[in-house]
Amino acid sequence: MALKGNLRDFSITQLLNLVNVARKSGTLIVERLPEKIYISFREGKLSYARDGMDGAGLTMVLYKAKKLSAAQVRAINERAGQMSDKELGLLLINSNYLTQQEILASLQAYYLNMLNRLFTWNEGLFHFENEVLPPKDKITVRISLENLIIEGTRKMREWEQLQDEIPSLDMALKFSERPGVNLRNLNLSVDEWKVISFINPKNAIHQIAKASNKNDLEIRRIVYSFIQAGLVELVRPEGAPLPPIQTRIAPPPGDKTEQKSLIIRIISRIRSL
Amino acid sequence: MQTVKMVVTGPFNAGKTEFIRSVSEIEVVSTERKISSVSERVKDQTTVAMDFGRISIDENLVLYLFGTPGQRRFDFMWEILSEGMLGFIVMVDSARPETFREARNILETFRAYAPTPYVVAANKQDHEDAWDIEDMRIALRLSPAIKLLPCVAKDKEAVKKVLLELLYSILEEMETSEVGSTLDRHVD
Numbered sequence: 001m002a003l004k005g006n007l008r009d010f011s012i013t014q015l016l017n018l019v020n021v022a023r024k025s026g027t028l029i030v031e032r033l034p035e036k037i038y039i040s041f042r043e044g045k046l047s048y049a050r051d052g053m054d055g056a057g058l059t060m061v062l063y064k065a066k067k068l069s070a071a072q073v074r075a076i077n078e079r080a081g082q083m084s085d086k087e088l089g090l091l092l093i094n095s096n097y098l099t100q101q102e103i104l105a106s107l108q109a110y111y112l113n114m115l116n117r118l119f120t121w122n123e124g125l126f127h128f129e130n131e132v133l134p135p136k137d138k139i140t141v142r143i144s145l146e147n148l149i150i151e152g153t154r155k156m157r158e159w160e161q162l163q164d165e166i167p168s169l170d171m172a173l174k175f176s177e178r179p180g181v182n183l184r185n186l187n188l189s190v191d192e193w194k195v196i197s198f199i200n201p202k203n204a205i206h207q208i209a210k211a212s213n214k215n216d217l218e219i220r221r222i223v224y225s226f227i228q229a230g231l232v233e234l235v236r237p238e239g240a241p242l243p244p245i246q247t248r249i250a251p252p253p254g255d256k257t258e259q260k261s262l263i264i265r266i267i268s269r270i271r272s273l
Numbered sequence: 274m275q276t277v278k279m280v281v282t283g284p285f286n287a288g289k290t291e292f293i294r295s296v297s298e299i300e301v302v303s304t305e306r307k308i309s310s311v312s313e314r315v316k317d318q319t320t321v322a323m324d325f326g327r328i329s330i331d332e333n334l335v336l337y338l339f340g341t342p343g344q345r346r347f348d349f350m351w352e353i354l355s356e357g358m359l360g361f362i363v364m365v366d367s368a369r370p371e372t373f374r375e376a377r378n379i380l381e382t383f384r385a386y387a388p389t390p391y392v393v394a395a396n397k398q399d400h401e402d403a404w405d406i407e408d409m410r411i412a413l414r415l416s417p418a419i420k421l422l423p424c425v426a427k428d429k430e431a432v433k434k435v436l437l438e439l440l441y442s443i444l445e446e447m448e449t450s451e452v453g454s455t456l457d458r459h460v461d
Contacts, residue, residue, distance in 0.1 A: 227414075262277070266334070270440065273328070273429070
């Protein structure tokens with residue numbers, strides 16, 4: 001099945017949300033000529049990223065992270081030019097050049113930088129390939145997407161889109177039923193924590209905005225980032241009166257048994273069509 | 274003669290007219306017009322007021338299927354069409370992710386009009402660019418409790434399955450609550 005489209009219509013935060021919630025493994029390929037970025041995921045977590053066909057080798061990543069000097073890069077390339085990234089990483093650790101943490105941190109920063117570039121793209125063709133996994137000789141990482149989604153959403157400033165996503169501030173919020181998401185692991189700002197503390201199906205969003213001293217745009221941004229990160233869901237506030245139109249269109253109550261019989265007759269007829 | 278109705282809604286070009294046409298026993302009464310907007314010229318014609326199909330259940334009962342206009346500028350019709358419906362079907366074009374947000378908004382609008390049961394039909398599943406059902410569920414932010422059904426609107430059996438799933442939902446809701454009172458009664 002295809003998972004493809006254009007970032008113009010389906011944003012990178014929405015895509016990351018999909019990958020995160022569905023715990024997808026595979027590679028997202030986004031193309032905006034002449035650029036092409038490959039982002040790989042394993043069970044919904046960022047594992048690897050590159051641009052172009054090959055991507056930078058470990059020595060270049062470490063050089064850009066200022067962990068290796070130009071002279072060291074030259075020396076490594078002369079002596080270990082044919083080594084895979086994994087072999088080279090082990091060599092650097094065993095020879096006390098660098099620690100494992102330093103190598104992983106450099107790679108994480110490199111992969112995140114690649115992903116962050118996508119947040120600035122307003123359009124670009126994308127498709128997701130389930131079968132394309134990172135090359136076996138490359139070092140992969142495991143980065144949770146929730147924080148990336150929230151950070152990426154912070155960068156979004158499209159008021160119209162926020163209005164589309166949250167058309168009414170009369171709605172309330174409830175925490176999503178997703179086991180395994182620990183709020184303590186999220187890097188939330190003070191303002192976002194403040195909003196989190198008011199999330200309850202009894203509180204309409206405009207009430208939360210008032211309590212946390214946020215204007216419409218600010219509260220929409222925060223709520224939208226929580227929705228995209230799969231933390232919360234929009235719900236009708238508990239105890240809120242149903243829309244007035246409902247009382248107008250609802251016909252008078254009829255006999256329940258008769259109505260069930262009517263539905264069963266329709267089912268029977270549709271089956272025989 | 275007693276009549277009941279269901280509404281088929283969804284974004285522009287989602288396949289609502291085709292859906293009704295597949296099961297209606299009469300030629301669908303359609304109010305299609307040539308499309309004037311260049312941006313919406315994905316197809317030649319679109320529904321501007323409503324589509325209207327009919328299924329005779331027995332000699333005393335008729336089910337009407339109403340298709341809503343797909344373009345937003347005709348959304349004043351939605352409220353009128355939703356009055357007294359048994360339930361509604363939201364059609365979504367599986368191959369056009371750019372319409373998912375619109376589908377979600379339409380769904381929310383209809384839920385506000387009437388809290389009747391509904392199902393979501395992921396249409397055009399035979400299209401090579403069709404999204405996977407579970408990916409669509411996430412993109413549309415549908416909880417697992419909401420029925421999201423694969424559909425090909427020109428396939429009568431697929432359309433029947435969607436209608437039946439909606440009817441099962443209506444029956445379940447009647448059994449679990451007092452919402453059974455939302456049946457409309459008309460006497461011709």
